[in-house]
Each structure stands twice: as C-alpha cells, then as structure tokens.
Amino acid sequence: MLLSGLRQKNRRSWMDTTSKLAGGRASARPPRRRNTVKYRQTVTAYTFLLVPLLFFLLVRFIPTFMALRLSLFDWNILREQQPFVGLDNYKTLIDDEKFAQALKNTALYTVIGVPLQIILGLGLALMLGRVRAFRGFYRALYFAPYVTPIVAAAWVWQWVFSPQFGPVNTVLGWLHLPPQSFLTSPDQALATTAGLVVWQNLGFQVVLFLAGLAAIPRSYYEAAEIDGATGSQAFWRITLPLLNPTIVFSVVTGTIAYLQLFTQVVNLNFTDQGGPLGSTLTVAVYIYQLAFGRFQMGYASAVTVVLFAIILIITLLQLRFLTRRYDT
Amino acid sequence: MKKFLTLALALTVSASAAPVTLTYWQYDFATKVSTMDALIKKFEAQNPDIKIKQETFPYDAYNQKVASSVPAGQGPDVVNLFYGWLPQYVDSGFLQPLPAKDFSTQQIESNFVPMIKTSKIGGQYYALPTSVRTLAVFYNKDLFKQARVVPPRTWEDFIAAGQKIVKGAPPRFSVLGFGIQPDGQDYHVVREVLVRQFGGSPFSKDGKKVTYDSAAGVQAMTFYTELMTKYKLGVPNFFPGNNSYRDAFIAGKVGMIVDGSFAVGAIEKGAKFNWGVLPLPVLKSNGVRGNFGSYWVNGITKNAKGDKLAASIKFLKFLTSDETQRTWLDSVGEIPASRKLSGTAALRTNPVYGPFVSGLPFASSTLFVDESGQRKAWVDAINTVLLQGNSPANAVKRAAAEEQKILDGYYK
Numbered sequence: 001m002l003l004s005g006l007r008q009k010n011r012r013s014w015m016d017t018t019s020k021l022a023g024g025r026a027s028a029r030p031p032r033r034r035n036t037v038k039y040r041q042t043v044t045a046y047t048f049l050l051v052p053l054l055f056f057l058l059v060r061f062i063p064t065f066m067a068l069r070l071s072l073f074d075w076n077i078l079r080e081q082q083p084f085v086g087l088d089n090y091k092t093l094i095d096d097e098k099f100a101q102a103l104k105n106t107a108l109y110t111v112i113g114v115p116l117q118i119i120l121g122l123g124l125a126l127m128l129g130r131v132r133a134f135r136g137f138y139r140a141l142y143f144a145p146y147v148t149p150i151v152a153a154a155w156v157w158q159w160v161f162s163p164q165f166g167p168v169n170t171v172l173g174w175l176h177l178p179p180q181s182f183l184t185s186p187d188q189a190l191a192t193t194a195g196l197v198v199w200q201n202l203g204f205q206v207v208l209f210l211a212g213l214a215a216i217p218r219s220y221y222e223a224a225e226i227d228g229a230t231g232s233q234a235f236w237r238i239t240l241p242l243l244n245p246t247i248v249f250s251v252v253t254g255t256i257a258y259l260q261l262f263t264q265v266v267n268l269n270f271t272d273q274g275g276p277l278g279s280t281l282t283v284a285v286y287i288y289q290l291a292f293g294r295f296q297m298g299y300a301s302a303v304t305v306v307l308f309a310i311i312l313i314i315t316l317l318q319l320r321f322l323t324r325r326y327d328t
Numbered sequence: 329m330k331k332f333l334t335l336a337l338a339l340t341v342s343a344s345a346a347p348v349t350l351t352y353w354q355y356d357f358a359t360k361v362s363t364m365d366a367l368i369k370k371f372e373a374q375n376p377d378i379k380i381k382q383e384t385f386p387y388d389a390y391n392q393k394v395a396s397s398v399p400a401g402q403g404p405d406v407v408n409l410f411y412g413w414l415p416q417y418v419d420s421g422f423l424q425p426l427p428a429k430d431f432s433t434q435q436i437e438s439n440f441v442p443m444i445k446t447s448k449i450g451g452q453y454y455a456l457p458t459s460v461r462t463l464a465v466f467y468n469k470d471l472f473k474q475a476r477v478v479p480p481r482t483w484e485d486f487i488a489a490g491q492k493i494v495k496g497a498p499p500r501f502s503v504l505g506f507g508i509q510p511d512g513q514d515y516h517v518v519r520e521v522l523v524r525q526f527g528g529s530p531f532s533k534d535g536k537k538v539t540y541d542s543a544a545g546v547q548a549m550t551f552y553t554e555l556m557t558k559y560k561l562g563v564p565n566f567f568p569g570n571n572s573y574r575d576a577f578i579a580g581k582v583g584m585i586v587d588g589s590f591a592v593g594a595i596e597k598g599a600k601f602n603w604g605v606l607p608l609p610v611l612k613s614n615g616v617r618g619n620f621g622s623y624w625v626n627g628i629t630k631n632a633k634g635d636k637l638a639a640s641i642k643f644l645k646f647l648t649s650d651e652t653q654r655t656w657l658d659s660v661g662e663i664p665a666s667r668k669l670s671g672t673a674a675l676r677t678n679p680v681y682g683p684f685v686s687g688l689p690f691a692s693s694t695l696f697v698d699e700s701g702q703r704k705a706w707v708d709a710i711n712t713v714l715l716q717g718n719s720p721a722n723a724v725k726r727a728a729a730e731e732q733k734i735l736d737g738y739y740k
Contacts, residue, residue, distance in 0.1 A: 275707070
C-alpha cells in the first residue's frame with residue numbers, strides 16, 4: 001500500500017507534466033447556458049470520469065493519506081499496541097544513518113542516470129535518424145532492453161559483471177587492465193546498478209527523441225542551410241531548443257523513476273538487498289525493508305512521506321525552471 | 329409445516345456433525361508440501377470429523393504474508409513459523425500458549441533436542457518443531473583427491489586443505505577452497521560457533537544483552553575474515569544468485585562450504601561428483617565443539633477457538649508425533665526433533681546425516697527478536713572487514729552496537 005501510494009503521487013505529477021507538455025491550457029470557462037451541446041458534453045464527460053476518479057480515490061488517494069496518518073504512530077503490525085508518537089518517527093529519521101545513505105544513493109542514481117540516458121538517447125536518436133537501411137531493425141534492437149523483464153535483465157547483468165566469470169572482466173584482461181569487483185564492491189556497485197537502469201531505459205529515450213526530432217519542421221534546417229549554418233550550429237540553435245518539451249518530459253519522468261528505483265536494486269543482490277554495505281540501497285528499498293522485512297509500518301510511512309515531499313518539490317522545480325517557450 | 333421442521337432438524341443435526349475445517353499455512357517447498365498432503369490424508373482418516381486445508385506461499389513472501397494476516401484477524405489456525413520469528417508473533421498475541429495438559433513443559437524438554445529451549449518465552453512454549461537443522465561442512469571429494477588432502481577435523485586443517493584446493497587469486501578465482509558467504513550460513517558460524525569455541529558466549533543468559541563484544545568475539549571475527557583476507561580461500565558471491573556458495577559447490581567449483589541439513593536435497597540432486605559431509609571443525613587448542621541449530625515450528629493461532637482449538641491440538645500432537653517425524657525424515661530429509669529419534673544408531677552412522685546429528689548436543693540457537701535486522705547487523709559488520717579493510721575489533725563493536733539497539737527496542 002505504501003509503495004502503491006508512492007507510485008500514485010508520481011502518476012499524478014506525471015499527468016501534470018503531460019498536460020502541461022500538451023500545452024494544456026485546458027478547459028475554457030464553463031458555459032452559462034445549460035442547454036448547449038457543449039454543456040451536455042461536459043456533463044457526460046465528467047460522469048464517465050467519475051468512475052476512474054472514485055477508483056483512484058479508493059485505491060490511491062485514501063491509502064496515501066493513511067500513510068500520512070500512520071507516520072505519526074509507532075505502528076508495528078506484530079504488536080498489540082500502536083501508540084501515537086507525534087513527530088517522533090521524523091525525529092528518528094534525522095539521525096538515521098541508513099536513511100541518509102539511502103537518500104544519498106538515490107540522489108547519485110538520479111544525477112548519474114538521468115543525464116546519461118538523455119545524452120545517449122538523444123545521440124542514438126540523431127544517428128538513427130540518418131540511417132536509411134534496416135531502420136526498423138535498429139530501432140527494435142535499441143528498444144529490446146526496455147521490454148525485457150527487469151528481473152531477468154538484472155540476473156543476466158549479475159553474470160555479465162561477475163568478477164569471476166563475467167565477460168566484462170575477460171575483456172579487461174585482454175586489454176591488460178586489472179579485473180574489477182563491480183557489484184561485489186561497495187565502491188562500484190552503485191555505478192554498475194545505474195548502468196543496468198540506463199541500458200534498460202535507453203530504448204524508451206531513443207523512441208521519445210525520434211518522435212521529438214520528427215516533429216521539427218524540415219524547413220528550418222533548409223533555411224539554416226541556405227544561410228550557411230554549420231551542422232553544429234543547426235543542432236544548438238534549432239534541434240536542441242525545439243526539443244525542449246521532449247527533454248523536459250524526459251528529465252521529469254526520468255527523475256521520478258530514479259527517485260523510486262527498486263526492482264533492479266533488489267534483484268542485483270538478492271541475499272543482501274541494497275548491499276554490499278548499503279552501497280546500492282535506495283529510499284524505496286529501505287521503505288520496503290522497514291515495512292515488510294521488519295514490520296515497522298509507522299516508521300516506513302514517515303520515510304514514504306519524506307520521499308513524497310522530495311519528489312513533489314523536485315518535480316515542481318523542474319517544471320518551473322526547465323520549461324521554456326521558444327518563439328517559432 | 330411438519331416437513332419444514334424435519335428439514336430444519338436435519339439441517340441442525342448435519343451442521344453439528346459437520347467436520348471442523350482447519351487452515352494450515354506453510355511456505356512452498358515441493359517435498360514439504362507433498363509430504364504434508366500425505367500426512368493430512370492420514371490424519372483425516374484417523375479423525376473423520378476434522379478436515380485440514382493446506383495453503384502455501386512463496387518462501388520470500390511467507391513471513392510478510394503471515395504478518396499481514398495478524399492485524400486482519402484472518403489466516404491460519406495452525407501455522408508453520410521460523411523459530412526466530414516467535415518472539416514477535418507471541419508479542420502480537422497471534423500464537424496461543426500450548427495448553428499444559430496436552431504439552432507439559434517437562435515432557436517437551438525431555439522429548440525434544442535441547443536447542444528448542446530457545447523457543448521458551450516467558451516460561452511458556454508456544455510452538456513445537458517436527459524437525460531440526462544443524463550445520464556441517466560439505467566437501468567435494470574429487471577436489472580433495474586432486475589436491476591430495478584429507479578431510480579436516482580441525483579449523484587449522486580446514487585452512488590447510490582450502491589453500492591446497494583454491495585456484496586463482498583475488499578478485500578472480502576459478503576454484504575456491506572455501507565458499508565463504510557471510511549472508512549464507514556463515515554469520516551464524518561466527519556468532520554462535522566461533523565465539524563459543526574461542527571461549528566466549530554471544531548473549532547473556534536471558535538473551536537481552538549481547539556479550540560477544542569481547543576478546544573471544546574479536547578472535548572469532550578475526551579468524552573468520554582471515555579465511556578470505558589472509559588465507560585467500562575464496563570470495564563471497566563467487567556465483568551470482570540466491571544461493572551463490574551452494575550453487576558454486578554444486579557446480580564443482582568449491583572445495584568446502586558450511587551449510588545446513590536443509591541443503592542436502594539440493595546438493596544430492598545437483599552435484600555430479602563425489603561429495604561428503606563433515607562435522608563443523610574444532611580449534612586444535614581446545615577441541616570445543618559447537619553448532620548452530622535452527623528449526624521451523626508449528627503453533628496454534630488465536631483464530632482457533634472452541635472446536636477448532638480442540639482439533640488444532642490434535643493436529644499439533646500429530647505433527648510432532650514420532651511417526652510424523654519419521655515420515656518427515658524419509659520424505660523431506662530433515663532430522664527428527666525428538667532426542668530419541670535423532671539419536672538412533674542408523675542416523676548417527678549415516679554418512680550424510682551423521683555429521684549433522686552429531687552436532688545436535690552442541691547446537692545453540694540465537695534468540696532472535698528481529699531476525700531480518702539482527703542478520704543485517706552481522707552481515708554488514710563482516711563485510712566492513714572483507715570489503716573495506718575495517719579491523720575485526722571495530723567490526724565486532726559495530727555489530728554489537730547495532731544488535732544491542734535492536735534488542736533494547738524489543739525488551740524496552
């Protein structure tokens with residue numbers, strides 16, 4: 001419930017994003033007269049919307065508020081008494097080293113993962129845009145990781161980066177480079193994990209940027225060419241500014257996904273989840289361990305609330321500062 | 329009208345004669361589930377007025393599933409639990425104390441192996457095992473032959489044998505001497521076996537204080553971590569996956585692992601080479617034996633009342649009976665929890681089960697109050713030495729502080 005509550009929040013901010021991206025200065029003012037076709041259409045629309053709305057209210061919003069309430073109790077499911085403790089859980093949180101570590105790791109995942117997948121995704125999309133032969137084949141190739149089940153990919157990743165048997169270390173050996181410990185080293189595990197996530201997300205980024213690039217009118221490039229603009233000038237002055245909505249969408253959804261990173265982390269080190277030594281632990285995994293490993297629902301809820309606040313603030317800031325309007 | 333009355337009467341009669349249906353929960357493990365099905369059939373034949381419905385859940389989600397059934401007030405009448413979870417389930421009021429007239433404390437303690445005393449909470453027993461598990465060393469006879477070494481009896485010989493078998497150097501090995509894995513069974517070996525062998529004791533008598541932050545504790549941590557750092561017998565996570573060390577052993581790439589009797593089935597089925605089992609080694613200096621014992625217990629929950637309670641007591645008696653314990657040994661391959669049955673000559677001289685059974689008298693079990701938290705405290709402490717070069721003394725301090733905090737939180 002906690003996690004589903006979490007996801008709900010992000011879905012909501014995601015919907016905000018998409019409607020904004022769609023340029024949604026949505027509904028006009030309500031019509032004055034009641035008998036217009038428009039009025040009746042609106043009523044019908046809202047009647048149909050009521051069903052999913054009720055559903056969301058029941059399975060998403062209400063549990064979210066329950067998590068908020070739960071965070072004020074010392075709530076352990078395996079105890080008869082669930083005393084009210086006010087803000088104690090939040091006070092404990094301030095000195096909780098594991099939470100600090102999880103928070104730092106989550107920030108690192110985001111800072112590494114989001115720019116990397118955007119740069120690589122855009123680069124690949126630009127190249128794929130020029131490919132004529134086997135275009136569909138290449139697109140399928142890059143999209144394949146995205147539709148591969150995360151759990152399966154995580155297990156293959158473990159073998160690929162196995163210090164003992166992994167092909168990566170074998171290649172390093174050919175290059176006369178020292179073998180690395182990757183997922184088994186507290187210093188390299190986070191980067192290796194981030195690598196898996198970037199690799200998986202790349203296909204989606206490529207498709208996103210291909211669509212963004214296709215939406216830029218050819219005539220701008222033709223005009224630029226006539227004016228004698230170089231390729232890099234065209235990229236910085238035309239492509240990048242006009243891709244802004246796509247980039248904002250990618251940054252916002254990517255950030256949210258990294259802030260909630262869970263499945264990859266859990267499966268890359270199944271017997272010591274978030275390990276070694278908490279080096280890959282994310283806030284979402286920490287919440288899961290507290291709530292469903294140790295049954296400390298109250299404390300886990302407090303962490304959830306903090307994560308919610310962080311995601312909300314970051315998303316609002318991103319939307320505020322990244323969205324630019326370019327006159328076209 | 330008369331007809332209606334007869335019908336009503338017939339209905340009430342049939343209702344009162346209707347069998348009591350009990351729900352039984354355990355985790356999903358093929359041989360356990362099929363054996364339990366057979367046992368249930370037998371029990372139902374003996375007790376025609378009781379029906380048992382077995383429900384199973386995946387191992388990884390099992391504790392979660394049981395825990396979330398507690399506040400919901402639903403769930404099983406008779407439940408299978410890991411002994412380390414008992415304090416929490418007793419605390420929550422989920423388990424009923426075993427009625428003294430059916431299961432007297434004195435009888436329990438004379439019939440069952442000593443390790444089950446860990447499950448006595450506040451002078452009361454709440455649940456009983458059918459079988460118990462101890463640890464032993466599994467070794468690859470073929471690798472031993474190739475390296476021309478004999479099975480070790482002492483830890484010193486264990487290291488010597490491992491050094492002859494290991495191939496490669498950190499971080500890239502091709503064969504390990506010892507399949508070291510702190511988050512496997514190894515952390516139990518350090519806490520419950522090595523600490524005692526070096527003359528210490530891991531916990532105070534009442535289990536409320538950690539006492540391994542001592543010279544013995546540091547020696548135990550030093551000894552264990554040096555298997556990797558000094559003697560280079562292996563690395564953790566040699567194979568990726570859930571049962572890294574065991575999978576690697578089954579693949580024939582590891583000379584020795586420490587594992588529980590519950591691993592016999594998997595190794596028997598998978599290993600394509602000659603293998604054997606040895607008792608946990610002793611130190612040359614004092615020869616003190618030790619082992620870590622663990623077990624799954626069956627208990628009666630608060631859901632069982634009235635007729636259901638009476639039926640649950642019958643079922644629990646059946647599950648802990650000698651006959652069921654024998655069936656369990658034959659079909660699941662787990663050591664009987666009864667002193668008498670586990671002490672039979674046939675079992676003691678069995679080449680596979682013998683070493684496990686021989687550890688029973690020396691086996692201690694940790695009194696867990698938060699199994700997942702206490703496990704993490706130790707695994708992380710060991711890893712600071714193995715992966716970050718922390719000193720064993722600091723690692724022991726770290727584990728002690730962390731585990732004491734968890735104990736204090738529970739006993740406050």
